[in-house]
Amino acid sequence: MSSGPRQTSAPWSDLLLRNMAELREQYNAASAQLEAHSRDDFEKLFDGAGKLNEMLRDPDSNRHDVMNVLSAIRGYSEMLREDLGTVQPDIDAALSRLLKAVDSANNESASTDQPARARRTITSEPGFILAVDDLQENRELAARYLSRSGHIVVTASGGEEALRTLDQADVDVVLLDLMMPDMDGHEVLRRIKEHPEWRATPVIVISGRQDMDGIIECIEAGADDYLFKPFNPVLLQARIKAGIERKRWHDREELYRQQLERNEKFIRATFGRYLSDEIVTDILERPEGLELGGDLRRVTIMMSDIRGFTTISEQLAPAQVVTLINRYLGAMTDIIMAHQGTIDEFIGDAILAVFGAPQRRDDDADRAVRCALAMQDAMADINRRNREEGLPEISTGIALNTGDVIAGNIGSERRSKYGFVGHPMNVTSRIEDASDGGEILIAASTLEALQGDYRTGPGRELKVKGIDELLTVHPVLGEQL
Template sequence: MENNQTHRTRPLWLPDAKKLVDRIDVLQPVAELIGSTSLEGDLKTLKTVGLKLRHFTQSVSRGTIYDNPTVRHELRNLTSAIIGYSEFVLEEMEQTVDGLLYDSLQTILALCHQLSAYDDREDPLADTTGPSIKTIGGTILIVDDQIESRDLLKRYLQLNKTTVLEASNGTSMFAVLTENEVDLILLDLILPEMDGDELLELLKQDEKLRAIPVIVVSGNKETDRVIRCIEAGAEDYLFKPFNPILLQARISAGVERKRWHNKELQYRRELERNQDFIRSVFGRYLSEDIVTRILENPEGLDLGGSQRKVTVLMADIRGFSSIAEQLPPQRVVRLLNNYLGVMSDVVMRYGGTVDEFIGDAILAIFGAPTTSDDDSDRAVQAAIAMQQAMVLINQQNRADQLPEISMGVSINTGLVVAGNIGSEKRAKYGIVGHTVNLTSRIGGYCQAGEILITEATRNDCRSSLAVGPAQHIQAKGILTAIQVYRLEGASPAKTKNSDTSAKNPEAIG
């Protein structure tokens, strides 16, 4: 507990404060003698602050209030306001104005600096050389319960083309922040209701407001309060009376940081929109895992077009044309949706890309837009699962009173050109090349429930495949005969391919 005797000791600064009050009292009569109306507003405000200082010093003299950090904070508030308005009057004075007013103002400034020196005998921040005007811009909120302090800061800021908002306490501060976009807050420490450091903690806990830079401008020089503010998230802490040039520099730096934060936030939002777009476009054709890999490693997705090795899978319904002729259009669409919906899910479950639907056919890619060592293996496993899924599809068709269907699947591995294909107005990610055409041609030779794979796919697989004897087909538009195999099963064992004697292969249902 502090010693009350220390509090009751007559403050060393009290005589200078009384001299300052007396000097301010004579300003108005001097101005009236000169007859300058342009200075009337600022001189009137100076007189008002002088009256506050008079009442303040009288309370200290009578012992109504005692010298302590809070009292000295109030003294600095008043002194800072007197310095500011005195400087404004000096700037507004015409050269023809009598030297008496000029001398009185200089004496007032000297007394203010003497009062400042009682806390720090040599305080560089007490220098109040006029600011070098530099455009800051932005919107700044001043939170101070002293109207003179707010007005002084406001006038300095408006010289810098800054939009200024005001609040006298925490309630009005949050009300202003709710209605306005603010670039920086100048916060006094000693406030009614709740002090500035408490407001600062609340501000930094708010997700929407925490990025606003806060500079504490206060007459309180208690080290623990300064530290508490910095730890709570204040950008800086300036003592009153403040140096206008230093204040301007700190504000400029704070506003610039807020602008960079806003740009970063805008960039993140654009990135999120782009990611949402990629998910909405590719999510229709790719598994969630592949979409996530694309977003995490975007350089792996070259939409401009690139040559790559892929395994192409094409599946279609056997005898679909005759089935479609016997059904009304709505029933045809229902049948296709039953079939293509299940097939798409199987393809994506095995990490494939649904490139497109061509009537009753589904074209899938394994190896684009992302590539893996097991692309052909996954394509084979997907084909087997697709044939097995026909049981469920036909169950649904029977429930919907639709005809049962069967499917053939062809698989081929080779080089393609993959990329964003189309025009500026309409484009899609897809593949083109001989490998695609050859897969389509092989599909014409598939029987119901059959999977045909090429020699290239068989050689590329690391799994143990169970295949039938080699077949040679002469596809339309292909000059040489194509060697294909009927796939009868596959096992994940990474051994040499085998014929139907392979051990425990996963058989086609």
């Protein structure tokens, strides 16, 4: 076996070309014993040597182009060593010396004198890799390298093609060359990192440029890593493994976030039919709000119901009763929520709502009054629709009272509700019993809490069951114009 040239003091180009010539001799002697795919790889390797020789003779050649060719030479040499190292020892030794010359060209420490079977391997979860490079041999090498490790590799010859691929597939890692004719790597990197669906995709820049300003520019633009051509394949595998792991973590976090959003929408849509938006929000944002108990709140309480509803319902078919009550409650619910009231419950045709819990506002009493006025105004449209469908017209009485109640979760660990307890609740119910159809009665406590100007009728005193003191109430006629 020929020992080959060992002049370590020779310029790297001379050393590399001499080693290439030695390799060709070894190949010519053994080509008949090689498989077709290995012979193809040797032809591509020798084509690269020819291009390199031409570049070295051309004073206008730039480092990036030279590094591209060296990357191809290194890639095919690495793969040939993996394929032939144990069966063609002479060729393996020649390839080892060639790779050492390539390393010296890139000022890397030579480590290629180990047999291919002893080199460190990097195992990672298979990923979907996009390799972007304008040189076909570099794209082919990337695909060959990474496919051997179980990755699915697609290639793009330019920036526009790369962006189309990203738009059509879920890419785990992008390997990106910088110098390309149609759209350079800097622009591709910028577009990837500005795109809301691509920005989390790791981008590894692989370039023959080694100027520090260019490296910093790429990292600042969002590149996850920067490798020099000709790259170390083991190092590339390690970087790809790290990139895939980052992408997988991001995908899992994104899936978890989407699941949380769907769950929250479901909770809001489902429980929003039974609780006010404010209570649902309070539960979602403050889980301790589910604990039993409550606190003292100053609130304005509203109660309303349909006058004579029992008699009306006895004269209608069950389906008509449901239509009538749902139309009424649906319209009233929208109005109460628009005025930021909390609906505590529906009791048949009656509505119990509170202004001031779970969130307190300075204008709770005013919003309650404006809400009651809007509810009475809405009765004209409800009755118009009732007449059109042959249903009876209805009227409602509404009562408002302001006082201190305990607001919180009431019930047991198995079944509870957000509700209100206190004497003012009973007072409001008694005032509502005394209201006529189309009338809004407010207690003196609510009248005193109002900040706006409203037209009210003469006050009257009520003596109601279960309450010793007389209650003074006023009918609300509207807002002052």
